[in-house]
Amino acid sequence: MAYTHMAAVYDTLMTDAPYDKWLEFTKQVIQKSGRSIDKIADLGCGTGEIALRLAEEGFQVTGVDFSPDMLTLAADKAIKKNLSVQWVLQDMRELEGFVNMDLIVSYCDSINYITSEKELSDVFYRVAASLKEDGLFVFDVHSFFHMEHHLKNQTFADAGEDASYIWFCVEGDHPGEVFHELTFFSLEGGHYIRFDELHHQRTFSVEAYKKLLSDAGFKNIKWYSDFTFQNDIVKEDAERIFFIAENTGREK
Secondary structure, three states: OOOOOOOHOOOOHHOOOHHHHHHHHHHHHHHHHOOOOOOOEOOOOOOOOOHHHHHHOOOOEEEEOOOHHHHHHHHHHHHHHHOEEEEEEOOOOOOOOOOEEEEEEEOOOHHHHHHOOOHHHHHHHHHHHHEEEEEEEEEEEEEHHHHHHHHHOOOEEEEEOOEEEEEEEEEOOOOEEEEEEEEEEEEEOOOEEEEEEEEEEEOHHHHHHHHHHHHEEOOOOHHHEEEOOOOOOOOOOEEEEEEEEEEEEOOO
């Protein structure tokens, strides 16, 4: 999903997103790892909110996204903030051109847009190939609980002065699968423009993610619930699951 039309209103609709929590989680991961981290890639960076926060912390950041419109907004923000961030237009399923990265992150359930185990495997192999030996991969996904109890067959709506939306979450054929049918109304030139988008997300079990990561050459795979580091047991009502994996650097 390239977010072609949605990019213009994305930040308005995401004003309550926990970007600072993602930043703090990343900093804690780095601190706990004891590693010296410099080069970070942010997959599915969107309009750059997390990538820019990482750049403000002094990291060498590359933001990767499939949407040129999202990257244009991200680049404009970087210029206004006088931050040096490299922006790359690329589908994470075809990730290439990265070598010896210290850390690759993918937040805001971007990985849930990878909806088959085959494509997940492709992404994980490409991420591993992009990391240096012992480099870290950190990402989050929606939990089954969140998909089944908070999203499937639910309807959401919000009305603002500049942008409004109606959001239908339609159950898919597979467990943990949802199609998001979105209708937006955006204020442009004194009148509202309507546009529609269809987004497809799917989540898998912790065991499935662990196996695919291991097969791709990752080790020391850990998982946590909702921005915590308490243990490797996912809370029954967790909404977001975080994975942290270390690249073995083995031949693929």
